[in-house]
Amino acid sequence: MPESAEDFSIDELMAVVLARELKNGQMGMGTMITYLADAAVCLAKLTHAKELIYYAHNGWDPKEYTISALRNVEHVTKSAVFVPDWQEILSLGLRGKIDFQIVAPAQIDKYGNVNNNLIGDLNQPEVRLPGSLGLPEISCYQKRMLIYEPKHVPRVFVEEVDFVAGLRKGTISGGSSIVVSNLAVMDFEENSGLMRLKSLHPGATLEDIRWNTGFDMIIPESLPETEKPTAEQVNLLRTKIDPLGLRKHRM
């Protein structure tokens, strides 16, 4: 067992939790502005999942796995193995060939439905959000939708989302599987489909979860602490993958 890091930040812990979910040989896709997702993918790729293949914006499997490289259109376009057009991307999804996508929607409810479209009334929303992009497609067709939320607060973790952009239970594929916030890791109970606390991050308490969640989450009897990152993982994130700290976006 490698030694846990003594010094790590919550964004680093979240990246590590997400990275652990990614398996060697899987194919995953990136989304807009989800730097923490990129950090998790790079970390998996550089440690336990060397054969993981990622679509970063324009191309499959760019040469360099750092956040800056994945976000550099020119680098991706010039070093990737394939720059697909939209129909080719959609086709992969519709054929169930994408293993995971990590998303960070504006709202998530107790069933794991996600919203990135609007808050309030459909016809005249209180807050108009940017839009769902591929959330419906990710939840309907891809094997796993991993969710992270930099701010575990009641306006994000709601009883019921105002607009179901993506459903937890995908019709063909998996839908939401785990949710990683700045306080804890959550999953979903098999029978009820309700969100369940899986582990608490070091320093977070059950009281924090109750105060900051807009619904009653299922609390299991035994509740472990989220496994800490290793010193190697933290070092990789800080010095190689993301020296600029882009992963801290919205933290």
Next chain:
Amino acid sequence: MKEKTTTIEEGVSQIPDGATIAIGNQKPMTLIREMIRQKRRDLVIYVMVGDYDVDMMCAAGCLREIHGMFVIPAAGPHFRASVQNGSVKMIDEGEAPLFMGIFGGAMNIPFVPLRGYQSDIVKIHPEYKRFSSPVSDEELLAVPAIVPDVAILHMPRSDSFGNVVAEDALVYDRSMAWWDKHISMASKTVIVSVEKIIDHTQVRENPDKTFLPFYDVDLVIEAERGGHPRELPGAYKADSEHLRLYAEACKSEERYLRYQNRYIFKVRDHDEYLQVVDADIKKGVLDA
């Protein structure tokens, strides 16, 4: 092949109020500004991702409805305000149905079936219908074809007949290019602004580089830096100074009206727009 070149003013005057317009991903900003200048109203637009095009048209009161999957947050203060005050309606589109709708338009078929599609996106599109597959044992979603009145695009080069060459820009983003290509096939009229009108013989030298053929293009307009303030891959970068100026202008309604006057209503034409834009950056004018 027919001559298709026209001026910015004349080209945009072909777009009537109330038209349904599909906008290319390589945003034809010169045409957008001209629509604002000509005070086009009641427009319904289809975008893949909304950018300054959507925001500027919201600010100018050109729009009735926006169909799209995303509007870039940094570019969208007027978009948000217009939807929140109810003056513009946002119809959220899903990636698969939006693309398949445009594909249906391009293929001249009434609908495209989608498998296993569930989302509130379906609820806000009463035109989508669930039906039993006639050839297999499953329920499908029929997404009707989308046939916009007009597609407007910005591309690197074209000859005067509308053979559009775009290789540099496309290498960077084939995913974006799929949309531009298919809205040009789906729409009834296609208007393309280009950086430069080239000689027809140059098209014939490399026919495999022709991105849009003459038969899918109705009007060609020369507009150098017609994507400004956005980039055109392979040609120029985004004008980050001007985008900063735009963000500053968005901080109050009064400042935005000054921006709009200075860069849209008060300039005589596109050439003068570019002169004013460059001169202002040189002078360091950040408060338009």
